[in-house]
Amino acid sequence: MAAEVIYQQKSEFDPSIARSSELLINQIDRFELLLSDLLEVSRFDAEAAALGVESFDICSMVRKTVDYLHPSKSPLFEITVSKEPIFIEADPRRIERILRNLISNAFEHSEGKTVKVLVTESENEVAIGVRDFGLGFNKEDASRLFDRFWRADPSRARTSGGTGLGLSIALEDAKLHQGQLLAWGEKNKGAHFVLTLPKRHGTSVQSSPIDLKPTDSQSTLQNS
Template sequence: MNIRSKLAWTYVILLIIGIITISAYSILTIRSFMLEEGARDFERDTEALALAAGSYSKDGTDFAEKIRKEAEFSGYEIAMYDSSGTRFLAFPDSVFTNEGTEIEPKLKQELDRNPGEPVIYNTENGEKLISYIRLQDPGEKTVYARISQLKSVYYAVVASIRHIIYAGMIFSIGAVIIVSYFVARYISKPILQLNEAALDIARGNLDREIQTTRKDEFGTLAESLNQMAVNLKADNEKLKNLNEKQSQFFADITHEVRNPLHTISGALEMLELRSLDQEKKSQYMKTAQKQIGRINRLFEDIKSLQRYDFDQSFLSKKAFDLSRTIKDAVNAYQPIAQDKGLEIKTEVDGDFIVNADPDKIEQVLDNLISNGIKYTNEGCVKVSVERLYDHVRVSVEDSGIGISREHLSRLFDRFYRTDKARSRDKGGTGLGLSVVKSILNAHNEEIYVESKPGKGSRFYFDLPVSRQSFK
């Protein structure tokens, strides 16, 4: 049974139970009310008939005929008793055939104590209302009267009302069934749509969009499913890109390791030659050591990147003087720059207290200055710092070969090289700028680049100023 049928039948059953309960309660309430009203009317009629019977008895003429007419006119069963409590007149006779002709002594005593006040018998299981009364001003013969009537007379009105209620109940049930169908259809339609959409999404159809104008919980759920599909699609794209990058990453690692290993293998083969002179041996040894160092730097960079990717607590931020860190980094690379005929300039005026990890920022500066020296054949590398209210901007600018526009978007990808052969010749691992980006991202900062081929490049980033600087 589908959800639409379940909703419809649940709604129908609950409403039918409610209608039947209300109808039964109404019938029982009306029945009880009619019987109570009938009992009060019966008591009043008893007193009136008793007065009439007393006057008829005094007249003495046509007493039986008058009682018969009263019985026919009122619809009551009437019996008359003399002073000894013996019945001498009854109408209709057939009703009293199986009843005794004497009034019970206890009842007779009670009637004698309260003349003119009826004693009514109205038992729950009895078929009749029965009333006995002693006439207040009896005649010579008539002293007591007995009046009775079937309860079904009072229930006749209830029966008519009951038929009306039953007809209304049947009509209501029919209306409920029809309304339930449309209500269940209205409620279940979005559920079925949501189920179908969820199945489509589960099957991978992430372009599926649920169209609905409803503003209730179903509309909210539809929007949630649409958003979930959008998020899943975005996540799938990310996973796809990540998978592609991972595949490329492993391919690059294989390529990066294979080349130095091939060089080391060739150097070792040459060192096995006995005819090789000492100068050549020394040259091949240096070549092998250089390649081993290159592999070591490669894996150190990979280790660093892996830590940056998965360790959220590798930073140790504190307030430190950025100008001193820059001077230390520049001093470390001065000999290398001088050997290449380059100049390293600094434009750092004053102290700049920033809040960051000093060791990681020093690593960033090392990578940027090192790259500037590597890719600059003549001119200079300049490191500058400028204050931007609550931040400082650090720039490393060179007059080197520059970078083409098509490479800028992927410049910080791992193992990405603008010129693979030349980059490898310069001893790079292809991970330096990726390390720089990872460190700055961990600081919630970005690395930016401006470059033109043949005119050099400028890398810059921002760091937050420490609160100490505002004191």
């Protein structure tokens, strides 16, 4: 694209023009992300979304997702997973997309505090809990978390680069697997998102091995 050529040659330009080329590329990237998300939403609406099911280790995927998204800030993440692999039958692309959304959101709203990621299992289900200790959200916001384009703080849209469709798509991805994606939060006590999936394709979630309301929710203190 012409914009990419300009960006690659920005060192030859006046500083103001070079900065403009950076902004142009950023806006193009955001537009492409929005277009991709809108296409995905249209597939859900048309009931045309399909699963590419494979067997994979969810524990390994969680670790790799944290390392990929925040390699320099991994010490801020407290990851608790089984030493043994937990294999599930699911669409790895869609599950990784859910994890990226939940982990990125938790980090963005963590206020610099630790983010806890827990992976555990029952006989037929596996659950991933993502807990942050940031600002949290109130009951009114809770009912709209998974609405398309909704944001509790619209100003974050200018800094996070998101489309406002991430949680909506994550919920649809979970439902496509006959799974669950639930959220708990309280103002100034952070948030907890729990993704529960059936281990075997073609079955549905009956219960989650992770409680939605975290046991540490009684305290607002958390070591960073």
